[in-house]
Amino acid sequence: MDPLILSFAVVNGLLIGGIYGGVALGLSLIFGVLRVVNFAHGSLLMLALYAAYWLQIWAGIDPYYSIIVTVPLLFGIGFMIQSVIIAPLIRRESALVVEPLSALLLTAGVYLVIDNLALMAFGPNVRSATTSFALPPVMLGQIPVNMPRLIGFGAAIVVAVGLAWWLKTTRMGRAIRAVASNRDAAALSGINVPLVYAVTFGIGASILGLFGSLLATFVPITPQVGLNFGIRSFIVVVLGGIGSLPGSIVGGLVIGVFEAIASQFVPATSAAILSLGLFVLILLVRPSGLMGKA
Amino acid sequence: MSQPALETVDLHAGYGDVRVLNGVSLTVGRGEIVALIGANGVGKTTLLRTVSGLVRAKGGTISLFGERIEALPPHDVTAAGFVQSPEGKQLFLNMLIEENLLVGAHNRRAYERRKQTLEEVYELFPILAERRTKLAGTLSGGQQQMLAVGRALMARPRALALDEPSLGLAPIMVDRLFEGIRKIRQLDIPIFIIEQNVFQVLNMADRGYVLEQGRVTLTGTGKELLENQHLKSTYLGL
Numbered sequence: 186m187d188p189l190i191l192s193f194a195v196v197n198g199l200l201i202g203g204i205y206g207g208v209a210l211g212l213s214l215i216f217g218v219l220r221v222v223n224f225a226h227g228s229l230l231m232l233a234l235y236a237a238y239w240l241q242i243w244a245g246i247d248p249y250y251s252i253i254v255t256v257p258l259l260f261g262i263g264f265m266i267q268s269v270i271i272a273p274l275i276r277r278e279s280a281l282v283v284e285p286l287s288a289l290l291l292t293a294g295v296y297l298v299i300d301n302l303a304l305m306a307f308g309p310n311v312r313s314a315t316t317s318f319a320l321p322p323v324m325l326g327q328i329p330v331n332m333p334r335l336i337g338f339g340a341a342i343v344v345a346v347g348l349a350w351w352l353k354t355t356r357m358g359r360a361i362r363a364v365a366s367n368r369d370a371a372a373l374s375g376i377n378v379p380l381v382y383a384v385t386f387g388i389g390a391s392i393l394g395l396f397g398s399l400l401a402t403f404v405p406i407t408p409q410v411g412l413n414f415g416i417r418s419f420i421v422v423v424l425g426g427i428g429s430l431p432g433s434i435v436g437g438l439v440i441g442v443f444e445a446i447a448s449q450f451v452p453a454t455s456a457a458i459l460s461l462g463l464f465v466l467i468l469l470v471r472p473s474g475l476m477g478k479a
Numbered sequence: 480m481s482q483p484a485l486e487t488v489d490l491h492a493g494y495g496d497v498r499v500l501n502g503v504s505l506t507v508g509r510g511e512i513v514a515l516i517g518a519n520g521v522g523k524t525t526l527l528r529t530v531s532g533l534v535r536a537k538g539g540t541i542s543l544f545g546e547r548i549e550a551l552p553p554h555d556v557t558a559a560g561f562v563q564s565p566e567g568k569q570l571f572l573n574m575l576i577e578e579n580l581l582v583g584a585h586n587r588r589a590y591e592r593r594k595q596t597l598e599e600v601y602e603l604f605p606i607l608a609e610r611r612t613k614l615a616g617t618l619s620g621g622q623q624q625m626l627a628v629g630r631a632l633m634a635r636p637r638a639l640a641l642d643e644p645s646l647g648l649a650p651i652m653v654d655r656l657f658e659g660i661r662k663i664r665q666l667d668i669p670i671f672i673i674e675q676n677v678f679q680v681l682n683m684a685d686r687g688y689v690l691e692q693g694r695v696t697l698t699g700t701g702k703e704l705l706e707n708q709h710l711k712s713t714y715l716g717l
Contacts, residue, residue, distance in 0.1 A: 356585070356590070359574075359578060359581060359582055360582065360585055362571070362573075362574060362578075363571050363574065363582040363585075366571040366572065366573055366574060367569050367570070367571055369533060369553075369565070369569060370565060370569035370570070370571065371571075371582070372531075372532075372533065372552075372553035372554055372557075373531055373533070373553055373557060373562070373563060373565055373569075374557065374582050374583050374585050374630065374633075374634065375554050375557035375558055375562075375583075375584075375585040375586035375589070375634055376554055376582070376585050377552075377554045378553075378554070379552075
């Protein structure tokens with residue numbers, strides 16, 4: 186194997202892996218705080234991709250500028266999904282932790298509804314957005330680095346660091362961590378737990394709004410694109426350690442690099458199978474994930 | 480101005496079909512320490528959870544300084560001024576000690592004065608100031624209980640409830656904790672306290688209630704209850 190080709194694969198794997206990690210951040214945050222596995226995670230990314238696409242078609246807004254719409258839009262959608270659809274389930278089980286299975290089934294239902302509504306509304310055609318910015322690859326030695334992917338990678342790092350800092354230092358961030366740690370004690374301390382849940386869900390979804398805009402120029406936009414990202418996010422989050430933001434990025438990088446290297450030796454579809462094998466292997470050794478607390 | 484700090488009238492509550500409180504009526508006056516005594520499973524903690532809004536009242540009323548609070552969600556009860564340090568401490572173990580305290584000051588009224596309150600709590604429990612940048616999970620049982628009480632004080636309570644603060648503590652820590660509770664009373668905060676440590680708590684309390692099967696069966700001043708034959712034989716084993 187030519188070392189240049191291999192290092193090209195590694196760089197590409199890092200970029201894609203970072204993006205996987207960034208996309209998975211919201212899933213990790215939501216699970217860490219609400220203990221709800223959001224099966225509709227990928228569907229929200231799909232909605233964000235379409236939002237970026239239609240903003241370009243209808244309003245001529247460049248995908249990179251559409252962030253100012255997609256981020257608040259997805260925050261609103263996430264906030265509503267939590268406060269309208271999931272909150273009644275949590276209220277019903279009042280003092281107890283939410284039954285993971287019932288929440289999973291509920292969000293799986295949300296996924297089915299969103300994906301099929303998207304299929305009805307947008308049709309099965311593959312679409313893609315284009316940016317008017319000239320984004321030539323930058324050269325890393327002899328290796329060309331794809332600019333849109335580098336931007337996505339950078340955004341993942343910035344969001345992970347920024348989110349961790351925000352959770353650490355702000356009043357709302359502290360409240361979110363308190364709710365994640367002990368829901369009843371947080372309520373007794375004067376924290377509006379349903380509001381914190383809705384805000385957390387909104388933040389998790391708004392990160393997908395950002396990535397919808399950033400990925401719209403190079404990810405084929407179809408009503409089914411979400412599931413692929415959703416399942417990969419789940420793998421990334423479990424691999425990295427559930428609820429750990431750095432873990433989400435690390436998990437993404439591991440999967441991204443592994444698949445990029447593996448696909449140099451076997452077809453890309455088999456590489457995905459191998460990465461699931463790696464996933465199982467790592468969990469056998471570290472059941473709580475790479476960065477998870479035992 | 481004559482309403483009691485806390486008053487429940489004919490309070491009913493339970494979980495699902497299980498009735499736990501069958502008409503509890505009691506009052507905590509301003510500036511009073513009132514003890515609630517009873518065996519395990521008679522509804523002491525459920526009573527506090529109901530007052531705090533974590534369990535919905537099925538009947539009866541709860542008033543805080545004359546204002547009805549039985550329909551409020553937990554965070555509004557805390558904001559209104561009834562704050563409890565829950566059974567089993569329920570700390571945010573993976574957060575710093577100072578963060579635990581600051582979370583306690585989340586309601587708007589308390590948040591504005593959080594720096595001043597923090598100083599007061601540190602003065603009351605100096606060990607917390609010493610360890611402020613450590614994780615709450617690193618504290619000993621007695622120190623954790625002080626943190627739980629301190630966190631409740633951070634909310635600037637108008638009425639404070641303590642659920643079994645001495646549970647599992649070494650006798651020396653119990654003494655230190657009760658000393659802290661006496662100091663809190665001097666801040667003119669009425670205290671409603673659930674305790675297994677019957678002798679010690681009745682010595683400190685102005686009045687007490689005995690809860691049996693979800694009902695108040697006995698009430699009186701701390702001294703009267705200490706003299707009571709039924710209470711002596713049941714709870715003090717004398």
